[in-house]
Amino acid sequence: MSTYKRVNYREIAPVSGGMHFLREPLDSERVGVTITRCEPDWNSRPHDHTENGHEEIYVLIEGSATVVVDGEEIGMESGDAIWIPPEATRQIRNGEEESAFVLVSAPASIEPEGSDAKWSTDGFVG
Numbered sequence: 001m002s003t004y005k006r007v008n009y010r011e012i013a014p015v016s017g018g019m020h021f022l023r024e025p026l027d028s029e030r031v032g033v034t035i036t037r038c039e040p041d042w043n044s045r046p047h048d049h050t051e052n053g054h055e056e057i058y059v060l061i062e063g064s065a066t067v068v069v070d071g072e073e074i075g076m077e078s079g080d081a082i083w084i085p086p087e088a089t090r091q092i093r094n095g096e097e098e099s100a101f102v103l104v105s106a107p108a109s110i111e112p113e114g115s116d117a118k119w120s121t122d123g124f125v126g
Helices: none
Strands: 020-021 032-038 054-062 064-069 072-077 081-084 090-094 097-109
Touching: 032 072, 054 064, 054 072, 054 090, 064 081, 072 081
Parallel strands: none
Antiparallel strands: 020 032, 032 097, 054 081, 054 097, 064 072, 064 090
């Protein structure tokens, strides 16, 4: 039995025009990953994650777009990333050209007070 799961997002049926949700196809229990291909003039619906406590990171990998966080418009260019806390209202507003995001969500992690816990980079070389 394999210890990993591989999928191609292009084989996952899109929702709302261009959102490919990968959490279930990858059998992920704690991390949500969505590839979002935004057609010209596409907007996501404003929403937050207060109820499930998920923080999100949006990484723009192609094009340019605007992410609105609690009413503040943040212009994004390819390579930009933004962290959004669970309680903040967020919306993607795409411009005149297609763009693509990787959206990552997970429950907010809270380190215990006095903890010296650090993010492990033992598996990375370079």
